[in-house]
Amino acid sequence: MTYRSLLHAVLPCALALAALAGPSIGAAQEFxxxxxxxxxxxxPGGGTxxxxxxxxxKFSAGLKQAVVVENRPGASNTIAAGLTARDEPNGLTLLVATNTGQAIAPHLIKLSYDPLKNLQPVGLVAIMPNVLVVSSSSPYKSVQDVLAxxxxxxxELKFASSGVGSTQHVGAEAFNLATGAKSIHIPYKGSSQxxxxxxxxxxxxxxxSTSSAMSQIVGGKLRALAVTSPKRSAALPDVPTLAEQGxxxxxxxxxxxxxxxxxxxxxxxxRLHDExxxxxxxxxVQARIKALGGEIELMSVEQFAAMNQKEYDRYGQLLVDSGIKKE
Incomplete structure (x- = not known):
């Protein structure tokens, strides 16, 4: 075989391999x-x-670069969300958000950003059931005791939350709505307080959320009466669901x-989704999330984006039904 014929035979293969390798190299360089x-x-200290x-x-090890966590509490998680929404779209600023900031607060607070347009979903991290807790010294030993x-x-009975429009707040108002009973909301700046x-x-x-309450439950300072999820939490197998209690x-x-x-x-x-x-x-990580009472459900970027939209719509209606208004 001549040099020219060898070149004609090899060149198409080389070009094909280069085409395959090109996007991968480009993606790696782009991050x-x-x-x-x-x-x-x-x-600091809460589930988020x-x-x-x-x-x-994990990201620091996987991406081989420094990753720091910045706490920007307040306004139902929307201060941190707003900073993320207005930053450079280069992947260097990320947000660990909850449905409080993504699906509830936008219906209650006038925001300077659109959570559905200015925040790009990367992936679902975990789902945590909320749990009805009372003090371990409380006279209430069951949901029926609380309802009575x-x-x-x-x-007269008061319920705490980590802030107006938090899932704790909405969950309690949904409980009021579902039972026809009434309790009073006392908002705090976080679950720890x-x-x-x-x-x-x-x-x-x-x-x-179980992620915030689990340590106090395990430590014997809070008594868990019910979880709000469709099935029992693997971390709290002896705690019945609300549905089990009618x-x-x-x-x-x-x-x-x-x-x-x-x-x-x-x-x-x-790349971020892969990490x-x-x-x-x-x-x-699985053990850590399980210890917080949570579950992992792996989703594609597209699946998580669809969930984010669905939750936004669902909570908008729930806020109307439960009578929670803008403050």
């Missing part, structure tokens, strides 16, 4: 090798903060998702 930050719209720090550690007290003293008053008995109860329509849970700034290139979103998936598949 910026600079420090990254993950914003959290809640105080815990998950963000777990992901930061609410009906005997209408508007709310726990102190529930434990001391200054506030009667709380529909907290209460339907109050299935408000807390989900955590990872978002980037809207307009971030698809190649970067794909998230790899993180969630590790035994240590």
């Amino acid at each position: 910026p090798s600079k420090p990254m930050r993950i914003l959290v719209g809640a105080s 903060d815990i998950l963000a720090r777990v992901l930061a550690e 007290a609410m009906k005997a003293k209408p508007g 709310a726990h102190m008053d529930v434990i001391s008995g200054q506030v009667d109860m709380m529909f907290d 209460i339907t329509g109050a299935d408000v849970n807390t989900w955590y998702g990872l978002f980037a700034t809207g307009g971030t290139p698809p190649a970067i979103i794909a 998230l998936t790899k993180s969630l598949e590790t035994p240590e």
Whole structure:
């Protein structure tokens, strides 16, 4: 075979291989090798903060760059969301959000950004059932005890939440709506502060996420009466669901998702989604989420975006039905 004929035989194969390799190399080069930050719209120590720090550690190892967590609490998680929405769309600023900021607050607070357009879904991190808790020294030993007290003293029992429009707030109002009973909302700046008053008995109860309440339940300071999920939590197998106790329509849970700034290139979103998936598949992350009472459900970017839209619409209607208004 002559040199020319050999060249004609090899060149098409070389070009084909280059075409296959090209996008991969381009995608790798496109992801910026600079420090990254993950914003959290809640105080340190809560469920959102815990998950963000777990992901930061994994992302730092996977992307081989520094990843820091920044807590920007307030306004139902929307301060952190707004900072993410207005940042450069380069994948270097991420947000661990909950349905509080993504699906509830936008219906209650006038925002300077559109959560459906200016925040790009990356993937679902975890789903946590909310759990009705009272102090371990409370006289209420069951949901029926709580309901009896609410009906005997209408508007006197108080429930805590991590803020107006939080899943804790909406969950309790949905419970009021489903049972026809009435309790009074006492908002706090985070679950940690709310726990102190529930434990001391200054506030009667709380529909907290398992991610925030689990340590106090395990430590014996809070008593779990029911979970709001369709099935029992694997972390709290002895705690019945509300549905098991005859209460339907109050299935408000807390989900955590990872978002980037809207307009971030698809190649970067794909890389971030891959890192998230790899993180969630590790035994240590799975064990950590299970310990918080949560479950992992792997979703594609498109599936999570569809869920985000569906939850936005669902909670908008639930807020109308439960009478929660803009403040």
